[in-house]
Structure formats: structure tokens, C-alpha cells
Amino acid sequence: MTVLERNRTSRGRALVGAALAVIGTAALTASYAYQSNAVSIVTQFRVSDFLLKSTVPATGAPPPSRAVIERAIEADPLNQSIFNTAMMQIGRRGSNVLPAETWFTTLGHYGWRSTPALQNLIYYHASRNNIGRVLDVADALFRREKRMEEATTVFSLAETDPQLRADVVRRLRASPAWRRPFLLGSNVLTDPAAIEGRYQTLRTLQRTGDRLPEQEMTALLPVLVRVGRTADAFSLWSFGRKGIARPVNDPQFSDAATVINQDDTAKPFNWRLLSGDNFDVTPRGRGAPGVVIHWNGQGVPIFATQQTSGAAGAYKMRVAFDPEDAASAKAVGYRLMCGDARIDLVYVSAPDTTHSDWRTVQPVPCAFPRLEIFGVLTDTRQDITFTLNGIALQRTPS
Structure with a gap:
């Protein structure tokens, strides 16, 4: 067996395991009613004990007779829940003379009407490694908004296999109702294979003409940045x-109002404006560019941050502000971050009353450094209001 075959086998086993987790050992409820004489039977059972074994352990209640089961099916032959319960009960009585394939083929013909039936189907197909059918049933659970966390895990594992990923992409391109909840789920993006699978899924959607909205990337983008794949992000x-500025996007803070939430780390290439006990940062408003910083001079707060698209090297920067704020220009500092490595920009000069020039103290060692705007600690601790109208960051010869 080649390395590729071993990897695919390993992924297949993991996917089957995730599919079986959709069912687990949780007790489910099967119910049906015989309408003509108001017969109603509700039975607790465990799916993982059913059908592939000859009998199902009793739960305390005696199983209904086969005659009652047959009358229930005759009364409502198109009811998937009734057929599912009949299948379970006949199997529990030990009188299941039909092969499992016959039962489950018929059960599948009913469509996606019953969550317990879907869980039976996913167990059946997963135990036989019928991954395509597992995805069909997981899709159905998504559409019913049932067992969505487990169904998300199934699809996430499918993304790690190129052939199965094509199936996932096909389903996503049809814009099912579960598309956005699935793509916004970040709890499955915990290992390199899952991260790469989701990245390739989104890239394939883009390359095949899907207009992938930014919101559907917000689960993956910060994960890519965190694991060092900022260029891919x-x-x-x-x-x-269109309209992306480099290396600093939105240099005049025109769109900063859309990312003002302090907890919003999902849009790393937009401005993230922060607020705290001693300061707040707000967009200027009324369609005007810029942000207004209010700070009482205490602490060393970070006012705003953005993941830039700059390359490694030395930089110069020009900062624009209101003329009445010229005296506060040095109270606000700037630095570029490469992980935990900090490269400060130092003040050079003020060419006029509305601008100040800065430069890096040393070349930036990484691509895509994070720009931070912060408060400079002073002895006076005076209240400061500073209107920041724009930033022009430019790479220079080292």
C-alpha cells in the first residue's frame, strides 16, 4: 500500500468514525400511530445495537406484536417514521428475516423526513464505508437542522480528501440553507489537515465562479493567520x-465602523478599533474619513490594529491629523509586529501642522506584519483627543 493509499484509508476511517458519532449510543425515540384504532407505540432504543446484531436488548416495555406493526404500516404506508419503527421493532423481536440491505434501501426511498430514520441510515452506510451516502444523509440532517455539530464534523473530514472535497464543493455551490452555518463553524478547524481542507474548499469555490462573501471566510481567516499562513489568508x-490598498488597507479608516467590535478578530485585513476603561476609539462619522481617539493618558493601550500586506524590509510612514491635534501627535505611537517581535516606528519630523513623518528603527523581518497604533506612556497623564485622518505606509530601501 502506497503512502497516498494509507493516508486515504486513514481519512476514510476517521470519516466513518465521525459518521458513527452522529448516532453514538444516545437513546433515540421511534414512534408511530395506527390511526384507525388509535394505536400509539413509543419505544426507546439504541441505534448502534440495532439490526447488525440479531436482537436488540429490551428496554423494559414489551415489543408490539408483528400484527400491530403491519397494521400501522398499512394505515400509513408513506410514513417514514412508522416504517423506521417497524424495522426497529421487528429486529428487536428477533424475527427480522429480511437482509439489512432490503430494509435500509426501502427506508432510504422515503427521503429525509425522519431524524431517527436518518440516523439509522447514516449508521448503516458508515458501517459499510459508503462515504458518498454518508454525505447524503449528513446533508439531510443539516437541512433538518438536526445533529448539526456532528454533521459538520463529517463534512469537515470529507474536505480533507480531494475526491470527497469535490462533492462538498458541489453541494455548497447549490447554496443550501446550511452553507453559511457550516462555513462559519470554526470548532472543526483544529488540525493542519482540516485547515488545508477548508482552505482548498473556499479556493475552489472562488475559482469556479462562486462569489464567496467575506462573512463566509471569517472562521478560516484568523486560523490561517494564527498558524502562520497569512499569505494564504x-x-x-x-x-x-476591488479597492484594496497595500500595504495598509483602508488607509483613511473609511470602513473602520464595520469592524469596531473589540472581539472581532475574524477580519484581520480590516481595521480593528478597540476601546477600554481608559480610552475609546470611534469613527469620525457623517461620511468623513478618520477616527477619533479619546484617552486619559493612563496605561499603554492599543487603539487600533490591522494585519498589513507588506513585505519584509524598512518602512517610512506619514500620519495625517487635524491641525488642532498637532501637540498630541507624539502621544500616539506606531509599531509593526512579527509575531512577538516588535519593530517601532520613530518620529522623524512634522512637515506641516497636519502631518508627521515616522520610520522603522530597523528592517521588518517578516511579510504581512501587523500594524499597531498605541498610546505612548508619559509622566503628565493628560487627557488626549487625537483625530487620526490617515496613514500612508511605504517600503523604503534598507
């Missing part, structure tokens, strides 16, 4: 997008 985010 920027490529994904910027694909087909």
Missing part, C-alpha cells in the same frame, strides 16, 4: 476584491 480574502 490574504490571497483568499483579496481574491476578486
Whole structure:
């Protein structure tokens, strides 16, 4: 067996395991009613004990007779829940003379009407490694908004296999109701294979003409940045997008109002404006560019941050502000971050009353450094109001 075959086998086993987790050992409820004489039977059972074994352990209540089961099916032959319960009960009585394939083929013909039936189907197909059918049933659970966390895990594992990923992409391109909840789920993006699978899914959607909205990338983008794949994150985010400035996007803070939430780390290439006990940062408003910083001079707060698209090297920067704020220009500092490595920009000069010039103290060692705007600690601790109208960051010869 080749390395590729072993990897695919391993992924297949993991996917089957995730599919079986959709059912687990949780007790389910099967119910049906015989309408003509108001017969109603509700039975607790465990799916993982059913059908592939000859009998199902009793739960305390005696199983209904086969005659009652047959009358219930005759009364409502198109009811998937009734057929599912009949299948379970006949199996529990030990009188199941039909092969499992016959039962489950018929059960599948009913469509996607019953969650317990879907869980039976997913167990049946997963135990036989019928991954395509597992995805069909997981899709149905998504559409019914049932067992969505487990169904998300099934699809996430499918994304790690190129052939199965094509199936996932096909389903996503049809814009099912579960598309956005699935793509916004970040709890499955915990290992390199899952991260790469989701990245390739989104790239394939983009390359095949899908207009992938930014919101559907917000689960993946910060994960890519966190694991050192910032270039991939920027490529994904910027694909087909117009009006992106480099290396600092939105240099005049025109769109900063859309990312003002302090907890919003899902849009790393937009401005993230922060607020705290001693300060707040707000967009200027009324369609005007810029942000207004209010700070009481205490602490060393970070006012705003953005993941830039700059390359490694030395930089110079020009900062624009209101003329009445010229005296506060040095109270606000700037630095570029490469992970935990900090490269400060130092004040150079003020060419006029509305601008100040800065430069890096040393070349920036990484691509895509994070720009931070912060408060400079002073002895006076005076209240400061500073209107920041724009930033022009430019790479220079080292």
C-alpha cells in the first residue's frame, strides 16, 4: 500500500468514525400511530445495537406484536417514521428475516423526513464505508437542522480528501440553507489537515465562479493567520476584491465602523478599533474619513490594529491629523509586529501642522506584519483627543 493509499484509508476511517458519532449510543425515540384504532407505540432504543446484531436488548416495555406493526404500516404506508419503527421493532423481536440491505434501501426511498430514520441510515452506510451516502444523509440532517455539530464534523473530514472535497464543493455551490452555518463553524478547524481542507474548499469555490462573501471566510481567516499562513489568508480574502490598498488597507479608516467590535478578530485585513476603561476609539462619522481617539493618558493601550500586506524590509510612514491635534501627535505611537517581535516606528519630523513623518528603527523581518497604533506612556497623564485622518505606509530601501 502506497503512502497516498494509507493516508486515504486513514481519512476514510476517521470519516466513518465521525459518521458513527452522529448516532453514538444516545437513546433515540421511534414512534408511530395506527390511526384507525388509535394505536400509539413509543419505544426507546439504541441505534448502534440495532439490526447488525440479531436482537436488540429490551428496554423494559414489551415489543408490539408483528400484527400491530403491519397494521400501522398499512394505515400509513408513506410514513417514514412508522416504517423506521417497524424495522426497529421487528429486529428487536428477533424475527427480522429480511437482509439489512432490503430494509435500509426501502427506508432510504422515503427521503429525509425522519431524524431517527436518518440516523439509522447514516449508521448503516458508515458501517459499510459508503462515504458518498454518508454525505447524503449528513446533508439531510443539516437541512433538518438536526445533529448539526456532528454533521459538520463529517463534512469537515470529507474536505480533507480531494475526491470527497469535490462533492462538498458541489453541494455548497447549490447554496443550501446550511452553507453559511457550516462555513462559519470554526470548532472543526483544529488540525493542519482540516485547515488545508477548508482552505482548498473556499479556493475552489472562488475559482469556479462562486462569489464567496467575506462573512463566509471569517472562521478560516484568523486560523490561517494564527498558524502562520497569512499569505494564504490574504490571497483568499483579496481574491476578486476591488479597492484594496497595500500595504495598509483602508488607509483613511473609511470602513473602520464595520469592524469596531473589540472581539472581532475574524477580519484581520480590516481595521480593528478597540476601546477600554481608559480610552475609546470611534469613527469620525457623517461620511468623513478618520477616527477619533479619546484617552486619559493612563496605561499603554492599543487603539487600533490591522494585519498589513507588506513585505519584509524598512518602512517610512506619514500620519495625517487635524491641525488642532498637532501637540498630541507624539502621544500616539506606531509599531509593526512579527509575531512577538516588535519593530517601532520613530518620529522623524512634522512637515506641516497636519502631518508627521515616522520610520522603522530597523528592517521588518517578516511579510504581512501587523500594524499597531498605541498610546505612548508619559509622566503628565493628560487627557488626549487625537483625530487620526490617515496613514500612508511605504517600503523604503534598507
